[in-house]
Amino acid sequence: MALLDVQNLTTHYTTLSGPVQAVDNVTFQVNKGEALGLAGESGCGKTTIALSVLKILPSGGRILGGKILFKEKDLVKIPEDQMRKDVRWKGISIVFQGAMNALNPVYTVRDQIVEAILLHESNVSKKDAEERVGKLLEMVGLEPSRAKNYPHEFSGGMRQRALIAMALACNPELLIADEPGTALDVIVQAQVLKLLRELKDKLNLAMILITHDLSIIAETCEKVAIMYAGKMAEYGDVLAIFQNPLHPYTQGLIGAFPSIRATTKARMISIPGSPPDLLDPPKGCRFNPRCQYAMDICRKQEPLLIRESKSNRYVACHLVNPTK
Amino acid sequence: MQEVILQVKDLVKWFPVRMGFLQTLFTKKQTFVRAVDKISFDIRKKEIFGLAGESGSGKTTTGRLIIKLTEPTSGSILFQGKEITHLSYAELKPLRRKMQIVFQDPYESLNPRMLVKDILSEPLRVQKVGDEAAMDKKVKQTLEDVELVPPEEFLYRFPHELSGGQRQRVATARAFVLGPEFIVADEPVSMLDVSIRAEILNLMLSLVDKYDASFLYITHDLALARHMCDRIAVMYLGKIMERGETEKLVYEPLHPYTQALIAAVPVPDPREKRSEVVIKGEIPSPINPPSGCRFHTRCPIAEMPLCKEKEPPLVDYGSGHFAACHLIGTSRSQKQVETKG
Numbered sequence: 001m002a003l004l005d006v007q008n009l010t011t012h013y014t015t016l017s018g019p020v021q022a023v024d025n026v027t028f029q030v031n032k033g034e035a036l037g038l039a040g041e042s043g044c045g046k047t048t049i050a051l052s053v054l055k056i057l058p059s060g061g062r063i064l065g066g067k068i069l070f071k072e073k074d075l076v077k078i079p080e081d082q083m084r085k086d087v088r089w090k091g092i093s094i095v096f097q098g099a100m101n102a103l104n105p106v107y108t109v110r111d112q113i114v115e116a117i118l119l120h121e122s123n124v125s126k127k128d129a130e131e132r133v134g135k136l137l138e139m140v141g142l143e144p145s146r147a148k149n150y151p152h153e154f155s156g157g158m159r160q161r162a163l164i165a166m167a168l169a170c171n172p173e174l175l176i177a178d179e180p181g182t183a184l185d186v187i188v189q190a191q192v193l194k195l196l197r198e199l200k201d202k203l204n205l206a207m208i209l210i211t212h213d214l215s216i217i218a219e220t221c222e223k224v225a226i227m228y229a230g231k232m233a234e235y236g237d238v239l240a241i242f243q244n245p246l247h248p249y250t251q252g253l254i255g256a257f258p259s260i261r262a263t264t265k266a267r268m269i270s271i272p273g274s275p276p277d278l279l280d281p282p283k284g285c286r287f288n289p290r291c292q293y294a295m296d297i298c299r300k301q302e303p304l305l306i307r308e309s310k311s312n313r314y315v316a317c318h319l320v321n322p323t324k
Numbered sequence: 325m326q327e328v329i330l331q332v333k334d335l336v337k338w339f340p341v342r343m344g345f346l347q348t349l350f351t352k353k354q355t356f357v358r359a360v361d362k363i364s365f366d367i368r369k370k371e372i373f374g375l376a377g378e379s380g381s382g383k384t385t386t387g388r389l390i391i392k393l394t395e396p397t398s399g400s401i402l403f404q405g406k407e408i409t410h411l412s413y414a415e416l417k418p419l420r421r422k423m424q425i426v427f428q429d430p431y432e433s434l435n436p437r438m439l440v441k442d443i444l445s446e447p448l449r450v451q452k453v454g455d456e457a458a459m460d461k462k463v464k465q466t467l468e469d470v471e472l473v474p475p476e477e478f479l480y481r482f483p484h485e486l487s488g489g490q491r492q493r494v495a496t497a498r499a500f501v502l503g504p505e506f507i508v509a510d511e512p513v514s515m516l517d518v519s520i521r522a523e524i525l526n527l528m529l530s531l532v533d534k535y536d537a538s539f540l541y542i543t544h545d546l547a548l549a550r551h552m553c554d555r556i557a558v559m560y561l562g563k564i565m566e567r568g569e570t571e572k573l574v575y576e577p578l579h580p581y582t583q584a585l586i587a588a589v590p591v592p593d594p595r596e597k598r599s600e601v602v603i604k605g606e607i608p609s610p611i612n613p614p615s616g617c618r619f620h621t622r623c624p625i626a627e628m629p630l631c632k633e634k635e636p637p638l639v640d641y642g643s644g645h646f647a648a649c650h651l652i653g654t655s656r657s658q659k660q661v662e663t664k665g
Binding site for chain 2: 041042155156157185186187188189190191193194212213214215216218219238239242243252253254255256257258259260261268269270271272274275
């Protein structure tokens, strides 16, 4: 049984010009101790999935359908106070995008983490909570004495570490990291990713890593889900997908990432055009206007996410799964 | 040896740190941000030269100095053999025809109140190139060059009616409309989506080729630099640490900083060995950079007190491969390479 089992999740945002179909019919699983990479361009619905799972969508955002089974409980159905009491922080926690701004500037790092612990674990005394902060900081590679500092006294990489420590404060089973490497320098990014890998192994954490950078996923995750315009294009084992991408979008996306270790100086492949407006997504396959292989059926009928029998993955493409 | 188009010699830019009134009463010494601190390199005709480094390493300042948007503190810049370091505004004007820049953020570098047509014809108007009809023709032709076709469809649009990729194309067109011989591109794709990134870079490469221009590409992404550039210089805290042919620099990096930087770049292949982090910490403040070798505080092989006291010169290690490190060739740096391999 998967720790997190998302089935046919559909989330729309209501706007003045109509509903934005941000996430449409998305299905995936995350097992214990496993990392799933959610990849795609900006506006493809990666972050919306994370916010839906935690049910912290901004106003206007609504889950219209589907199930989010966390430890076999459907999060879509449970009431808000139970969600706050049992699920957030203790079950699932999130490291938000932009380490620079995610901490409150007027509280010390210790006070912020202590607050999170005290709010979610009523039987813990303040002294114990403060002690735990020291241990948490040590775990993420920060000096425990730095807990009394304010966020502005930390560098970018240290803030990201503090945020990770905070997310782990109540021993969650699933950690969602939204763009943990962006806005950090290459070397610091590598340090943070290494930390995440180590924590995952040490605590047997399940992880969802949201990023636009496929190379980060290649290094960190066991499974990958490629999103395009609110839909899942390809989903499954990292090795299978990187070695032999089947969906034309995945092929383009992987081609757009030059490898520093590549032996030949190949010209980068690009995907012509730009992502569609989700107020009015293209009919049929949402990728068809940019797809070089688009056929008649692609413009009419939406491809389903179908299990590819040979390798451990799912693909939504008429080219791969011809309909009879 | 190809002809050199641009030569930078001992270029220095220190920005004074602004102090409060009270501070000025108690301290006599003015402090500086040493953004660029004595760097030298040259760019050859038709060459694509990469300037790489972490944020705060001074790469953008270098780009702005070369294009003369910022006045250098000292040093000299020679363009086509002519000293341009201290030219006046009027003297610079004819030069602007020959050197142009593409900025990082296409959402901010285009005037939101100007039509695409006006954005592209302004350089022509300023430089008094031909009459209206000739300008119109040139603008349309440049739009075709950057693959915004048909040009008529884009001429009367405002920047907000364009996507990020299209905006960067307009910014590129603006740089190329005068047919320049030298282009600086400051992280031209870091604000764009991944699928569009490759397209814009390929476009820039083909334009550089078409116009026989030289290209200074400023980036933090070594993987991209490796794919684009003929030569790369790696900067750290305002200094050039290593510079050489791309293949040499990437496959046989000499400087421990370059080695760490390359090892830290994630590889889009799950079969590859995971990148190892060999250095700790983050880039120090350029206000008070470390003494001696600026990298010694983070260097995995630093030898005290040598590295702390003496600044290493940029030494030639054959075929134009320069590096600034005391320990290259010594047993310490050898050990480092072995443990990595």
